[in-house]
Amino acid sequence: xxxxxxxxxxxxxxxxxxxxxxxxxxxxxxxxxxxxxxxxxxxxxxxxxxxxxxxxxxxxxxxxxxxxxxxxxxxxxxxxxxxxxxxxxxxxxxxxxxxxxxxxxxxxxxxxxxxxxxxxxxxxxxxxxxxxxxxxxxxxxxxxxxxxxxxxxxxxxxxxxxxxxxxxxxxxxxxxxxxxxxxxxxxxxxxxxxxxxxxxxxxxxxxxxxxxxxxxxxxxxxxxxxxx
Amino acid sequence: xxxxxxxxxxxxxxxxxxxxxxxxxxxxxxxxxxxxxxxxxxxxxxxxxxxxxxxxxxxxxxxxxxxxxxxxxxxxxxxxxxxxxxxxxxxxxxxxxxxxxxxxxxxxxxxxxxxxxxxxxxxxxxxxxxxxxxxxxxxxxxxxxxxxxxxxxxxxxxxxxxxxxxxxxxxxxxxxxxxxxxxxxxxxxxxxxxxxxxxxxxxxxxxxxxxxxxxxxxxxxxxxxxxxxxxxxxxxxxxxxxxxxxxxxxxxxxxxxxxxxxxxxxxxxxxxxxxxxxxxxxxxxxxxxxxxxxxxxxxxxxxxxxxxxxxxxxxxxxxxxxxxxxxxxxxxxxxxxxxxxxxxxxxxxxxxxxxxxxxxxxxxxxxxxxxxxxxxxxxxxxxxxxxxxxxxxxxxxxxxxxxxxxxxxxxxxxxxxxxxxxxxxxxxxxxxxxxxxxxxxxxxxxxxxxxxxxxxxxxxxxxxxxxxxxxxxxxxxxxxxxxxxxxxxxxxxxxxxxxxxxxxxxxxxxxxxxxxxxxxxxxxxxxxxxxxxxxxxxxxxxxxxxxxxxxxxxxxxxxxxxxxxxxxxxxxxxxxxxxxxxxxxxxxxxxxxxxxxxxxxxxxxxxxxxxxxxxxxxxxxxxxxxxxxxxxxxxxxxxxxxxxxxxxxxxxxxxxxxxxxxxxxxxxxxxxxxxxxxxxxxxxxxxxxxxxxxxxxxxxxxxxxxxxxxxxxxxxxxxxxxxxxxxxxxxxxxxxxxxx
Numbered sequence: 001x002x003x004x005x006x007x008x009x010x011x012x013x014x015x016x017x018x019x020x021x022x023x024x025x026x027x028x029x030x031x032x033x034x035x036x037x038x039x040x041x042x043x044x045x046x047x048x049x050x051x052x053x054x055x056x057x058x059x060x061x062x063x064x065x066x067x068x069x070x071x072x073x074x075x076x077x078x079x080x081x082x083x084x085x086x087x088x089x090x091x092x093x094x095x096x097x098x099x100x101x102x103x104x105x106x107x108x109x110x111x112x113x114x115x116x117x118x119x120x121x122x123x124x125x126x127x128x129x130x131x132x133x134x135x136x137x138x139x140x141x142x143x144x145x146x147x148x149x150x151x152x153x154x155x156x157x158x159x160x161x162x163x164x165x166x167x168x169x170x171x172x173x174x175x176x177x178x179x180x181x182x183x184x185x186x187x188x189x190x191x192x193x194x195x196x197x198x199x200x201x202x203x204x205x206x207x208x209x210x211x212x213x214x215x216x217x218x219x220x221x222x223x224x225x226x227x228x
Numbered sequence: 229x230x231x232x233x234x235x236x237x238x239x240x241x242x243x244x245x246x247x248x249x250x251x252x253x254x255x256x257x258x259x260x261x262x263x264x265x266x267x268x269x270x271x272x273x274x275x276x277x278x279x280x281x282x283x284x285x286x287x288x289x290x291x292x293x294x295x296x297x298x299x300x301x302x303x304x305x306x307x308x309x310x311x312x313x314x315x316x317x318x319x320x321x322x323x324x325x326x327x328x329x330x331x332x333x334x335x336x337x338x339x340x341x342x343x344x345x346x347x348x349x350x351x352x353x354x355x356x357x358x359x360x361x362x363x364x365x366x367x368x369x370x371x372x373x374x375x376x377x378x379x380x381x382x383x384x385x386x387x388x389x390x391x392x393x394x395x396x397x398x399x400x401x402x403x404x405x406x407x408x409x410x411x412x413x414x415x416x417x418x419x420x421x422x423x424x425x426x427x428x429x430x431x432x433x434x435x436x437x438x439x440x441x442x443x444x445x446x447x448x449x450x451x452x453x454x455x456x457x458x459x460x461x462x463x464x465x466x467x468x469x470x471x472x473x474x475x476x477x478x479x480x481x482x483x484x485x486x487x488x489x490x491x492x493x494x495x496x497x498x499x500x501x502x503x504x505x506x507x508x509x510x511x512x513x514x515x516x517x518x519x520x521x522x523x524x525x526x527x528x529x530x531x532x533x534x535x536x537x538x539x540x541x542x543x544x545x546x547x548x549x550x551x552x553x554x555x556x557x558x559x560x561x562x563x564x565x566x567x568x569x570x571x572x573x574x575x576x577x578x579x580x581x582x583x584x585x586x587x588x589x590x591x592x593x594x595x596x597x598x599x600x601x602x603x604x605x606x607x608x609x610x611x612x613x614x615x616x617x618x619x620x621x622x623x624x625x626x627x628x629x630x631x632x633x634x635x636x637x638x639x640x641x642x643x644x645x646x647x648x649x650x651x652x653x654x655x656x657x658x659x660x661x662x663x664x665x666x667x668x669x670x671x672x673x674x675x676x677x678x679x680x681x682x683x684x685x686x687x688x689x690x691x692x693x694x695x696x697x698x699x700x701x702x703x704x705x706x707x708x709x710x711x712x713x714x715x716x717x718x719x720x721x722x723x724x725x726x727x728x729x730x731x732x733x734x735x736x737x738x739x740x741x742x743x744x745x746x747x748x749x750x751x752x753x754x755x756x757x758x759x760x761x762x763x764x765x766x767x768x769x770x771x772x773x774x775x776x777x778x779x780x781x782x783x784x785x786x787x788x789x790x791x792x793x794x795x796x797x798x799x800x801x802x803x804x805x806x807x808x809x810x811x812x813x814x815x816x817x818x819x820x821x822x823x824x825x826x827x828x829x830x831x832x833x834x835x836x837x838x839x840x841x842x843x844x845x846x847x848x849x850x851x852x853x854x855x856x857x858x859x860x861x862x863x864x865x866x867x868x869x870x871x872x873x874x875x876x877x878x879x880x881x882x883x884x885x886x887x888x889x890x891x892x893x894x895x896x897x898x899x900x901x902x903x904x905x906x907x908x909x910x911x912x913x914x915x916x917x918x919x920x921x922x923x924x925x926x927x928x929x930x931x932x933x934x935x936x937x938x939x940x941x942x943x944x945x946x947x948x949x950x951x952x953x954x955x956x957x958x959x960x961x962x963x964x965x966x967x968x
Contacts, residue, residue, distance in 0.1 A: 009561060010469050012385025016657045019673070049655075051383040054469025110378045110650045141382075141652045206654050211671060211787065 001228045003029040004042040006072070006088075008063045013049035013085060013205060020205040025221055034066040043228055044081040045072060047088025049141070049203060059102060059144045060090035069095055081125055081224060082197040086142055089189070089199030098192055098199045099157070100149030105142070106182025112141040114213070115180055115202055117165040117188050118172050124191060125227035126198045127164060129219055135172045136165070136216035138202040140180055140188075145201040147183035147190075157190055165189035165200055231262070239266025245597060252592050260530045260578065260586040264593055267496035267534055268503060271762050274596035277728040278760040281738055284745040285755040291717055292754050293415065299508075300341045300421055300492065301409070302756025304718040306782055308675050311415050313347035316355075316408040316683070316722040316778045318761035322463045323405040327372025331405050332380035332466040333538055338409040339384060340492035340541070343475050346419035346482030347411030350656060351670060352381050354391040354407050355683040355722070355776040359400025361639055361963040366395075369403050371964070376466075377407070378650040383468035384475065387659055388651035389668035390681050395639050396828075398687065401766035406722040406759075408683055408778040412672070419482045421491040422509035423502075423544045426572040428488050430502065430515055431550065433557055433564040434474050434540040436523035440464045441497070441536025470539040470562075477560040478541060484556075486549035488570075493540040499533040501542045502568075503576050507594040514577040515568025517585070529578060529585045544570060599728075603739075606732035612692060615812045615821075615830035623894040628944035631823070632867055633955045635898065640819055641864045642959025660786060664876075666708040666860045671786045678786025680714035682779055686863075687772030688817035689832045694736045694773055696833050698743025700902055703839045704862060705779040706751050710843045711858040711905060713790040713850040714781030716751065721758040721777050726770025728762050736773035737762075744775060750836040751843070753779065790850045792859035792906075794877030799856060799934040800914050801873075801881065803866065804849075805842035805903040806927055807835045811892055814899030819864050824894075834902040838926075842903045845924040854909055854916045861904035867897040867941065869906045870931070874939055875953045883932030883941045893944055908934060 003021050007014045014031060022029045032039070039045060052063035063069070069091075076082050076097055084092040092098045105111060114137055122132045130136070149157065157163050165188040168174045174186040181201075189200030204217030236246055239262055249257055249265050257265060268274055275282065287295040293311055294303035301315035319334025335352065342349045354377060359366040381388050386409075423430070441464040481487050491505040498520070506513045517532040527535075543564070545553050550566055557564040571577070576593060578586040623631060635641055648663035660678060661669035667682040684705040690697030706716040723740070726733040748755060764771045783789055794801075815821050816830025849855045857877070861869040874881045887896035909917050921928035932941075937949045 010383070010472055012472070012655055016655065019657050023673075050385060051469060051472070054383060054467070054472075056469065110382055110652070112382075112652045112654060113649050139654055141654065143382075203654075206657060209657075211660055212654075212657060 001027060001043050001225055002041060003027055004032045004039060004045045005029060006032045006034060006045060006047050006068055008034045008052035008066055010052045010054055011048055011050035011087070013203065016205040017046050017048045020208040020217065021221060024208045025218065025225065027225065032068060034068045037067050037071045039071045039075045044083060044224055045075055047084040047091050049086030049088060052087055052091065059087060060094040063091045064095040073097065076197050079194060079196050083126065084199040085203055085205065086201055089201055090144060092197060092199045097197050098190060099153045100147060102144045103146040103148050104144050105146050110143045111180050112139065113180065114139045116168050116170050116178065117202060118168040118174060120163050120166055121161045124164065124195050125224055126220055127223050128227055129223040133172065135168060135170060136219065137214040138204055138207045138216055140202045142201055145181040145183065147187040149184065154184060162191050163187055164191050164198060239263055240270055241266050245269065248597060253588065258586065260533065261588050263530050263534055264499050264586060264588060267499050268593045269596035271760070272495050273500050275760060276596050277599050277762065278723065278737065279598050280600050281741045284741050286745060286748050287754050287756065289754040292756065296755060296757050300344045302718065302720060303418065304756060304780065306672070306677065306679070309415055310672065311413055312679065312780060313342050313345050313411040313413060314409065314720045314778065314780060315341045315757045316406055316720045316776065317759040318722050318724060319405045319407065320402060320724065320761050320764055323373055324403055326463045327369045328376040328379070329463055329465050331373040331376030333464050334405055334407045335377055335380040336466050336468065336471050336538055337494050338407045339386065339471065339475065340494065342409040342411035343478050344421060344490045344492045345413065346417050346479065347413035348479055349386045349409055349411045350658060351410040351681055352386050352388040352407065353681055353683045353778060355685060356391070356393045357399040357404035357687065357774060358395050359397055360395050362966050363400065366400060367964060373403065373405055374647050374650060380466050380468045382652045384472050385655050387653045387655050389653050389659060389670065390663055391683050393644055393647065394687070396687065396772065398772045402764045402771045404724050404774060406776050408720060410681060410780065417482060419487065419490050421505050422489050423505040423511055423513060423570050424509035425488055426511065426570050427547050428570045429545045429547055429550050429566050430513060430568040430570065431543040431545050431553060431564050432520060432540060432567045433543055433562060435467065435470055435537050436521045437532055437535045438523040438537045439527065439531055439535060442531060442534055464536050464538045466538050473560045473562055474539055474541060477557050477562055481553065481556055486546055486553050487543060488546055489544040491542045493542060495536065497533065497535045503590055503593050505542065505544065506576060506590045512571035512573045512575040512590060513568060514571050516579045516581065518581045519565055519567040521563060521565055529580045533578060601729060601734045602731055603735040604731035605735055612829045613831040615816060617811055617815070620825060622892045623897065625944055629947050632871065632945055634823060635819060635864045635868055636871060636952060636956040637959035637962065638819060638823065639960050639963045641868055643957050644960060646960045661712065661789065661791060665712065665791055667712040667714065669712055669786065669789050676785055678783040678789060680709045680712040680781040680783065682708040683776060684708060685774055685776035687774035688828050690736065690740055690774060691772040692817050692829065693831050694739035695743040698740035698775055699747040699836060700832060700834050701775050701777045702744050702747035702753065703751065703834055703836065703902060704860065705777040706753060707843060707860050707905065709779055709781035710847050711790065711792065711860050713788055713847065714783045715847065716753045716779055716781045718754050718756045719777050719779040720756050721775060722761060723758065724761045724764055724771065724774040724776065726763065726765040733770055740773055740775050747836055750840055788851060790855065790858045792873050792876050793857055794873050794879045794908055794934045795856040796910065797879060797934055799908040799910055801870070801906065801908045801931045801933060802917065803929040803931055804846055804905045804907050804921065804926060805838065806901055807838050807903060809833060809901050811895040814895045814901045818898060818900040820894060820898035839903040841924050841926050842905060845921055845926045846905050846907065849907065849917060849920055854913045854920065855907040856910065857908045859906045861906055862900065865898040865900050867945065871939055871952050871956070873906055874949060875956055879934050880936040880938045880949045881932060881940065882935045885942050886929055886931050897941065897944065
């Protein structure tokens with residue numbers, strides 16, 4: 001099992017993902033510079049959080065044109081695993097690998113805080129090790145996390161079980177108060193039709209050690225590792 | 229060159245200073261040379277009024293690797309071959325003119341100071357002061373500054389982990405925006421800012437140079453505001469994305485052997501960056517302004533040298549390696565250009581192509597006249613120090629609940645989560661204790677260690693007694709670290725004052741520094757670095773003298789840290805420390821006094837010997853696992869500290885009447901006497917705590933116990949915990965909603 005972490009100019013969760021996977025979970029993991037295009041040898045590619053190209057124009061709008069993204073498209077088509085976290089989720093939406101868009105938070109402020117996520121689908125390589133309905137404690141840190149899609153797309157996502165994580169209370173209720181950014185249907189993470197491309201706003205790589213407040217992020221990474 | 233008063237005004241030099249320049253230079257300086265002198269001799273760069281006073285600070289210690297003034301930031305050893313680089317700086321004036329960009333570029337500047345030394349920035353802190361939120365202008369400044377810090381810092385991926393915010397009328401026209409940066413590096417990979425080796429090349433990296441920020445150092449930062457003067461052009465606009473690229477590229481460069489020195493371009497731009505690095509290295513520089521890439525046409529050499537365009541770095545490269553360095557920056561899509569070279573004749577030479585436009589000895593530029601004005605104790609001081617409680621009725625049992633709720637909801641005491649949830653405080657995977665505590669705690673990867681960070685200052689105390697107030701600022705910062713379980717290591721400071729040419733302001737500056745220095749010695753915390761922001765006044769009205777202390781402490785075992793939250797039902801609650809002081813001293817400058825009577829008066833005091841014992845005792849109690857929570861007792865006094873510990877833990881409190889019959893209720897509950905820490909312990913460990921306090925000769929007073937879901941102080945306060953929490957949690961947001 002080998003992970004690749006893509007580094008765009010302005011990416012900053014690259015080192016956190018490297019720490020979580022490499023040091024905490026002892027996996028093989030490399031950085032991939034955005035101008036490189038060779039993804040052979042990787043089982044899972046991560047698009048980490050940050051402000052690629054300063055989020056100028058629109059979050060993820062410039063990064064999707066980086067040379068590596070054509071390779072990510074092919075990688076995804078081959079059925080290999082792609083995980084977009086925060087800015088990575090935004091890039092995947094801009095690249096058309098995932099439907100919908102991440103709008104500015106409805107309160108027009110940045111938010112960094114712990115959130116609770118209900119696992120809605122565990123029949124995926126990303127969540128296979130977690131019970132359905134389990135509540136995970138994982139933090140967010142973003143300005144543009146307000147998930148939006150048209151009604152038809154939303155209905156399709158819901159019908160096909162492609163909403164993977166929903167913001168909820170610590171008890172597991174998907175209430176308005178538990179929604180930190182105005183995302184439709186409290187959506188925190190979705191998956192593509194093939195089930196191999198996951199985008200999520202919360203940062204699992206920040207929830208991998210008890211010392212830092214939660215180990216729930218490991219449930220996601222271990223699911224990926226054990227699915228191989 | 230005939231020199232007019234207007235021209236001297238433009239570069240902020242006095243006629244006497246001009247005469248001195250002519251005398252030392254042996255001729256009249258030309259316009260560009262005058263601009264160089266104006267900037268480098270400004271208070272901001274040259275510390276004309278503060279340098280002699282700053283010498284009072286102790287800066288020695290086994291742990292100190294780089295002390296004040298030697299480099300862009302101070303450096304302290306934390307063992308395991310690692311060191312911390314730290315510095316605090318003000319961006320007060322730019323933020324008063326344009327809050328978002330002023331604050332944003334303040335963050336940019338402090339971050340460059342850290343990575344300039346080859347250290348990866350791992351934490352940001354900020355200390356902010358505004359006028360009351362009841363005024364629309366202050367709300368605008370407040371939300372603009374917070375937005376700017378968030379907008380810039382978040383983009384860089386550096387956690388903003390701690391700080392403080394205080395509101396008072398004295399800051400209405402002059403908000404204070406102090407930013408602190410902390411970085412980590414391997415000791416042997418630290419990079420200096422000393423240009424050396426004649427023939428080595430000067431490269432300018434990063435943003436193109438424009439006309440933005442001209443006269444920032446000499447104008448904005450070194451003079452008082454005059455009404456109606458348009459200063460916006462002196463504020464720069466930040467590009468955090470470019471800064472992030474610079475940061476990564478420079479850290480990569482620092483790992484190579486191609487670089488001799490790194491120096492960021494801040495106040496006075498290329499002029500100060502090139503001259504100061506030459507001065508440190510004891511050499512000269514020769515540069516050509518035509519080689520500086522520009523974003524505007526028709527810029528004069530004067531403008532190129534003094535531009536304060538952001539996100540630029542000066543790199544001194546070993547000759548022969550310039551192509552390698554260029555390629556490194558190219559990979560990050562960054563532009564880099566050779567603009568000159570290091571010389572051995574001690575002259576700063578500026579050319580425009582073939583034409584020499586300035587030629588001045590480096591030593592003259594970095595040796596401004598130093599002023600030691602006469603300090604005079606202000607006549608008004610005695611008046612504001614007078615406080616007679618006889619004319620103020622004591623707190624009655626009917627008022628207890630209401631006063632506590634109002635204090636908890638006051639913007640100075642209420643939770644600041646509205647602010648820090650806008651800052652990424654977790655990126656880099658090190659944040660063990662997040663903002664909102666006495667101190668933030670970060671773990672140091674690859675070791676079992678942790679560091680604690682805090683920023684503190686109290687302008688009211690310093691206004692009432694600059695000497696005691698200065699000592700209190702240092703003591704409180706150290707106490708906050710101790711409450712987290714950390715041994716204080718070193719501090720950086722930012723001294724915010726009015727116009728030092730006035731005798732009473734100079735008195736405040738001198739006394740504050742003297743008081744701080746005394747506390748540094750008593751508590752054995754050396755000063756590593758710092759910044760001075762003077763001329764914080766508008767229409768003749770100076771701000772409260774406000775020294776801000778940023779301090780770092782070390783935890784040998786990060787898992788043995790402590791927080792303020794009550795941990796368990798039935799735990800006993802104690803007050804550790806506290807001197808026997810007059811009621812007037814306890815209420816001096818307190819939030820309660822302000823709330824009750826609208827007055828800021830009295831005379832605060834601190835006993836540093838007691839402080840030392842209290843801190844030692846608390847630290848030992850945390851390390852040996854005797855206590856389960858520790859919270860510094862500061863703004864709002866004991867009742868507020870107890871309420872905060874209860875709210876943080878989600879557990880109620882019952883307290884008996886622990887003060888004597890003859891004593892005032894308000895002094896007991898809301899007095900702000902120093903050297904006090906609220907701690908809780910299990911009943912089984914209580915005897916150990918008593919024994920420890922006895923051995924350390926520290927007063928220990930049992931206050932009550934952790935219990936239920938109510939907050940009760942017998943006879944005076946009885947409130948549901950949820951109501952307390954609501955007041956404290958929502959206070960700041962409520963204040964922002966006012967519609968005046």
